[in-house]
Amino acid sequence: MTLEISRLQQKLESGKFVITAEVCPPKGSDCSAFIASAKELAPLVDAVNVTDNQGAHMRISPLAAASLLQRDGIEPIFQLTCRDRNRLALQSDLLGAAALGIKNVLLLTGDHLSCGDHKEAKGVFDLDAVQLIDAASRLCHGEDLAGRKLQGPPSLFIGAAAAPEAEPFELTLFKLRKKIHAGARFFQTQAIFNPAAYRRFQEVMAPQGVKTIAGILILKSAGMARFINANIPGLRIPEEIIAELESASDPRRTGIELACRLAREVQPFCHGIHVMPMGVDEGVGAIVAALSNTSDDKESIPCR
Numbered sequence: 001m002t003l004e005i006s007r008l009q010q011k012l013e014s015g016k017f018v019i020t021a022e023v024c025p026p027k028g029s030d031c032s033a034f035i036a037s038a039k040e041l042a043p044l045v046d047a048v049n050v051t052d053n054q055g056a057h058m059r060i061s062p063l064a065a066a067s068l069l070q071r072d073g074i075e076p077i078f079q080l081t082c083r084d085r086n087r088l089a090l091q092s093d094l095l096g097a098a099a100l101g102i103k104n105v106l107l108l109t110g111d112h113l114s115c116g117d118h119k120e121a122k123g124v125f126d127l128d129a130v131q132l133i134d135a136a137s138r139l140c141h142g143e144d145l146a147g148r149k150l151q152g153p154p155s156l157f158i159g160a161a162a163a164p165e166a167e168p169f170e171l172t173l174f175k176l177r178k179k180i181h182a183g184a185r186f187f188q189t190q191a192i193f194n195p196a197a198y199r200r201f202q203e204v205m206a207p208q209g210v211k212t213i214a215g216i217l218i219l220k221s222a223g224m225a226r227f228i229n230a231n232i233p234g235l236r237i238p239e240e241i242i243a244e245l246e247s248a249s250d251p252r253r254t255g256i257e258l259a260c261r262l263a264r265e266v267q268p269f270c271h272g273i274h275v276m277p278m279g280v281d282e283g284v285g286a287i288v289a290a291l292s293n294t295s296d297d298k299e300s301i302p303c304r
Contacts, residue, residue: 006103018272022049025065056116081110086126098154137183160184164201166234191217195265213272260290
């Protein structure tokens with residue numbers, strides 16, 4: 001029997017360029033604004049990432065939020081982190097996602113609790129990202145981590161995170177190869193600010209047989225850039241970009257222009273672009289237009 005696969009998987013495996021973007025679920029049960037944002041993005045992108053307590057800030061369940069998008073015909077990428085759940089809960093959520101028709105999953109370790117709004121919480125980290133990828137792969141092959149057979153295996157398109165600009169690069173590559181061996185089929189990367197480093201990353205990753213989607217973050221201000229440099233490991237925004245934002249009369253507009261420029265520079269070396277709008281949703285359309293010359297024709301973007 002041939003299992004149905006997601007649109008994202010179909011496009012990546014057929015060599016077509018993809019565009020994804022993320023929407024943060026609400027801190028509350030009212031999902032109207034979240035759904036509205038996703039609906040605005042839907043004509044521009046191939047799938048929408050639903051983050052999991054992003055930055056260790058408590059929000060509605062990403063499984064519930066992804067299910068709402070699936071219900072409305074918007075293809076989600078369900079993010080799942082190891083921080084808040086043990087191996088039973090992680091496997092249960094993966095099976096639950098499959099039962100709800102969600103096929104794309106991005107499996108992550110999760111931001112440290114010290115970054116978030118519940119610093120007194122206890123992290124679980126029963127599994128790490130590699131082990132979670134392995135657990136998802138085992139589920140797809142019909143058994144759980146205890147070796148017990150499943151009553152119907154899920155069909156999941158398993159993704160993982162990558163940090164192309166993190167140093168030492170050899171350690172980064174070692175971790176990525178472990179994720180591929182565990183079952184990762186695609187990578188969405190951290191934000192790219194050094195296209196040369198991304199090209200080095202892609203040259204090494206090309207023989208591995210996985211698809212890579214380059215992360216593009218829209219910066220809103222020089223202050224935001226400095227905060228990232230001071231607080232987010234693996235990311236380093238060059239001083240010339242910070243200076244450009246500092247001198248801009250409209251930093252938000254300049255941030256969109258910078259994102260478009262970076263997307264164009266890495267486009268020849270990746271299989272897709274993942275946009276992190278950070279509330280600048282209009283920037284997604286600008287990036288799509290910059291890559292394809294028309295904001296509604298993603299199919300025309302070549303995958304080199």
